Amino acid sequence: MALEISPQKTRVGFIGTGVMGRSMCGHLVAAGYQTTVYSRTKEKATELIERGAAWAASPREVAAAADVVISIVGFPSDVRQVLLGESGALAGCKAGNVIVDMTTSEPSLAVEIAEQAKKRGVTSIDAPVSGGDVGARNATLSIMIGGDAATVTALEPIWKTMGAKWIRQGGPGAGQHTKMVNQILIATGMIGVCEALLYGYKAGLNLETVLESVASGAAGSWSLSNYGPRIIAGNFDPGFFVEHFIKDMGIALAESRRMGLAMPGLALAEQLYQAVAAQGHARKGTHSLMLALAHISGFDWLNRPK
């Protein structure tokens, strides 16, 4: 029986209503899906409940009340717990249900979940996203998907509620691997953005004017255009937390090791971000790499002499 998804026919379960999940689940509620939510901290689900979502006491109970269960939590260990644990979603699923994990997590764990799910007649899809809190809020996420092709196609109405782009990259784990490609690009690129601005500052240049010369040409990047001005202004509020980025780089390095790949740039980025965290910036944004790099060279970026 082909999977048919619509607000009328499909009950959705949602696990994890943090910064990302709250917005994403909100779009499903707004689209009219009957939604049941669970989050480690119930207060984070209050607004969704007020808007009509039902509350369940565990991921397992979420699954029992849903046809499609979506999760977006913090770390791979959280994914394992909310999906494969005793009170996890899979334990509450019936044959024919679908699990969609949108956490950025381990490709190998995505494969394991898909295998466990299959044994119960459940299809599991990995579908991490890029686009951050703004993309989640505006439903403009890029969704990178791994898993059964027919199921991925059937889920289009759901992708559409939260994403501007959704692409199936292959079987189980392929969504996670693609997200790793994304994070490797951002990690190493951020070193360039910070070192380049650090150099320009030390050379006595006006960094705003420098950005005018370099940001739209061969040296240009999304990170430079979006984080460059914030770095110059000294605004290190998180778009994406350093501690989550360190998790992602750790996954990419572990997978690289497993695949027999030397990744000198990624390894350096991970180490520099360890310094960022060690200096107390784990809950700042990823562009606070600048604070650590300036500190390494002996000065305080936020109080730099003009």
Add this chain to the structure above:
Amino acid sequence: MALEISPQKTRVGFIGTGVMGRSMCGHLVAAGYQTTVYSRTKEKATELIERGAAWAASPREVAAAADVVISIVGFPSDVRQVLLGESGALAGCKAGNVIVDMTTSEPSLAVEIAEQAKKRGVTSIDAPVSGGDVGARNATLSIMIGGDAATVTALEPIWKTMGAKWIRQGGPGAGQHTKMVNQILIATGMIGVCEALLYGYKAGLNLETVLESVASGAAGSWSLSNYGPRIIAGNFDPGFFVEHFIKDMGIALAESRRMGLAMPGLALAEQLYQAVAAQGHARKGTHSLMLALAHISGFDWLNRPK
């Protein structure tokens, strides 16, 4: 007396008619400037001479026949020779002349040239460019300028013949420093592009499809969009030579050292590009970093199993 630049009033000298210089000088000839050229290899100037440029036997003779002397050569040592050497341009200049060095070269050398020039009543401007051979051909270069503000403004008719963007970044050397910012961004960003694609390949992903997911979002960059497809296709023809890029990174590292800045990402990039050159790719394009990274992990990118 204010400097007035026009094809009617201004005689231009041009030193260095390589891939970049040939196109740039060609725009001046096309605009109607009376132009005298010198190049180490005369054959490279043949086409310009056929189009009406005069030939001079040395940079000094170029300068003697010109009001504004432009140079774009290979290495800082070449800049020193063609501008400050015995048969160099400065020796042929009269008071009121202008020297414009558009080579990517040392900021400190730009300062030295400006000081030497000043003693003879000559104004020297550093004005390296980005945009590559295509930008030179299409007159869409981004010109990063250091030197006397009034002179930079007076030179607008000349900037306009070859550039889409020209921005004064400060006094002597500021153009070169800005170009270093540009190169630092490209160097470190290229590590990310290559490692990310390497990871995606090893993970068994379809790299074209991966680019669709990641290139237009937060991981996007000019390098990824422009070099990504060429790397996947195995086309490592030079847009910009590895050996020139190594020169640029060496300058940026030396300046960083002088300024008391640790640049771990740039240092890693420089070392990886030393490996690229050591593996025989000095005259390939900068994106051939991919060949070296694959080689480091024990396989041949050009003959990778599909």
